[in-house]
Amino acid sequence: MDLIINIVLGGLLIGGIYSLISMGLSLQYGVAKVLNIAHGEFLMVGAFITYWLQQNGVDPLLTIVVGGPLLFLVGFILYRTVFTSIRLKAPNTGVYESNSLLAAFGLYFIVQNIAVLIWGTTPQRFSYLASSVTILGEDFNENRLVATAFAVAIGAAFYLFLERTRIGKAIRAAAQDPLTAGLMGVDINFVLALCFGFGAAMAGLAGVLISICYPITTTMGLGYTVIAIVVVTLGGLGSIPGSFIGGFILGIIGTGVTYWEPGLAVASYYVIFIILLLVRPKGIMGK
Amino acid sequence: MHILEGEGVTKYFGGLAAVSDVSFYVDEGEVVGLIGPNGAGKTTLFNLISAALEPKTGEIRFKGKKINGLKPYQICRLGIARTFQTVKIFGNLPVIENVRIGSLFGPFKGLSTADATREANELLEFMGLSDVAYAPARDLTLAHQKRLEVARALATKPTLLMLDELMAGLNQTELIEAMDLVKKIREKGTTIVMIEHVMKAIMNICDRIIVLHHGKKIADGTPQEVANSKTVIEVYLGEASDAGN
Numbered sequence: 442m443d444l445i446i447n448i449v450l451g452g453l454l455i456g457g458i459y460s461l462i463s464m465g466l467s468l469q470y471g472v473a474k475v476l477n478i479a480h481g482e483f484l485m486v487g488a489f490i491t492y493w494l495q496q497n498g499v500d501p502l503l504t505i506v507v508g509g510p511l512l513f514l515v516g517f518i519l520y521r522t523v524f525t526s527i528r529l530k531a532p533n534t535g536v537y538e539s540n541s542l543l544a545a546f547g548l549y550f551i552v553q554n555i556a557v558l559i560w561g562t563t564p565q566r567f568s569y570l571a572s573s574v575t576i577l578g579e580d581f582n583e584n585r586l587v588a589t590a591f592a593v594a595i596g597a598a599f600y601l602f603l604e605r606t607r608i609g610k611a612i613r614a615a616a617q618d619p620l621t622a623g624l625m626g627v628d629i630n631f632v633l634a635l636c637f638g639f640g641a642a643m644a645g646l647a648g649v650l651i652s653i654c655y656p657i658t659t660t661m662g663l664g665y666t667v668i669a670i671v672v673v674t675l676g677g678l679g680s681i682p683g684s685f686i687g688g689f690i691l692g693i694i695g696t697g698v699t700y701w702e703p704g705l706a707v708a709s710y711y712v713i714f715i716i717l718l719l720v721r722p723k724g725i726m727g728k
Numbered sequence: 729m730h731i732l733e734g735e736g737v738t739k740y741f742g743g744l745a746a747v748s749d750v751s752f753y754v755d756e757g758e759v760v761g762l763i764g765p766n767g768a769g770k771t772t773l774f775n776l777i778s779a780a781l782e783p784k785t786g787e788i789r790f791k792g793k794k795i796n797g798l799k800p801y802q803i804c805r806l807g808i809a810r811t812f813q814t815v816k817i818f819g820n821l822p823v824i825e826n827v828r829i830g831s832l833f834g835p836f837k838g839l840s841t842a843d844a845t846r847e848a849n850e851l852l853e854f855m856g857l858s859d860v861a862y863a864p865a866r867d868l869t870l871a872h873q874k875r876l877e878v879a880r881a882l883a884t885k886p887t888l889l890m891l892d893e894l895m896a897g898l899n900q901t902e903l904i905e906a907m908d909l910v911k912k913i914r915e916k917g918t919t920i921v922m923i924e925h926v927m928k929a930i931m932n933i934c935d936r937i938i939v940l941h942h943g944k945k946i947a948d949g950t951p952q953e954v955a956n957s958k959t960v961i962e963v964y965l966g967e968a969s970d971a972g973n
Binding site: 607610611613614617618620621622623624625626627628629630728 | 778780799800801803804805809810812816817818819820821825828829830832833834835841880883884
């Protein structure tokens with residue numbers, strides 16, 4: 442029983458961060474139609490920005506205000522330069538999606554190689570809010586609770602932004618039909634770049650939160666990209682509640698499998714992924 | 729005054745001239761019908777005007793200003809709106825949300841959220857869609873979806889409205905309602921260009937008719953003139969009269 446409580450709580454405490462990463466990918470893939478293989482690299486960069494600032498005496502949680510906006514800008518500019526021209530040159534959506542996937546692959550290598558040059562490949566970690574808290578008889582580090590709370594708060598704030606604001610409506614319209622949204626007066630290139638930027642920012646913020654809980658390496662990105670792809674498929678592409686449900690489910694499953702045999706965690710994600718594609722390809726909340 | 733003018737507009741798809749050297753004008757306040765057999769280039773011409781496509785040669789002017797080369801959202805904000813032959817609504821969004829997007833982004837200076845909601849409600853009332861305002865747009869009947877497209881287009885505050893086969897697939901009652909609707913929109917002062925195959929509607933509503941065939945303009949005149957034009961009769965009835973012989 443204790444073991445189950447430990448696995449479920451532990452899963453929930455990593456699931457919040459998974460949700461945040463996946464919301465980012467959901468925006469980039471669901472709206473901007475870029476299956477961003479480099480998504481995890483933005484996360485890694487966010488984590489190392491925090492590490493670097495922390496080494497220079499900045500409180501890690503404060504680095505959220507640097508990592509988020511900085512990666513938003515990088516994502517926005519990247520979309521406006523690279524992906525917008527791929528989109529405009531492609532004769533149809535299919536060609537655009539496959540070409541942007543290839544471009545994202547390139548981006549993955551570029552970002553990772555530069556990061557390895559700067560920070561090397563040795564795992565880094567720092568200690569932050571490391572005292573332990575007891576929940577239902579199980580001990581967890583305080584930093585994991587803080588990180589989960591931040592991840593859920595950022596996700597909820599973004600959900601409200603999409604539901605309530607003018608730009609949020611433009612994003613939802615663009616997600617359904619970019620051409621028609623354009624004819625309704627929505628500047629599509631701008632809105633899609635915003636989505637890609639928000640996606641990069643969410644990866645960056647997730648990176649910040651991961652760095653305060655776990656050791657980080659410059660090669661950790663791809664693992665998180667895989668998690669994001671599985672969670673997005675599990676929750677339903679383009680659905681924010683879906684990202685949360687999917688993130689928590691995968692967190693719990695991953696924690697359980699890791700407890701039993703750590704080497705099989707990634708394999709278990711893929712098993713879930715393949716079963717989903719066969720049974721319910723549109724995901725739990727998919728429309 | 730010519731609100732919309734085209735001069736030598738040409739568009740190729742591969743080697744095929746979908747629209748070939750077409751010149752036309754639309755006057756302010758007019759209702760102009762655009763007709764022609766399938767594949768004549770009517771929808772292509774709409775796509776060229778609304779910037780979904782760019783002409784290879786020629787110029788399209790709106791209120792005297794060249795508009796080819798602009799982006800779709802810029803065309804929309806200048807005051808041109810359109811509907812589609814096959815409806816392109818935002819199916820997952822509620823009906824009212826579809827209209828509000830038009831109000832929020834379409835006019836040159838978009839409305840505030842509260843004004844957009846009020847205006848969307850008025851438009852839905854005008855179009856007779858108030859009862860289904862909160863239903864997901866995909867659940868509506870085809871006739872209602874077509875009305876929703878018109879409501880959404882009107883929300884962008886167009887001075888020129890382009891309707892692509894609004895009447896196609898409607899039953900007799902719906903057809904009469906749709907014709908009334910076009911007349912009501914015109915009374916508000918909106919200029920209308922409509923592609924239509926339903927001759928009864930075209931003859932009834934339009935001030936002037938432009939006929940396309942194989943991408944070329946073959947006639948341009950009042951419904952009477954076009955109905956009596958020898959070329960038009962040949963294009964439309966050629967096969968039928970051959971069969972009669």
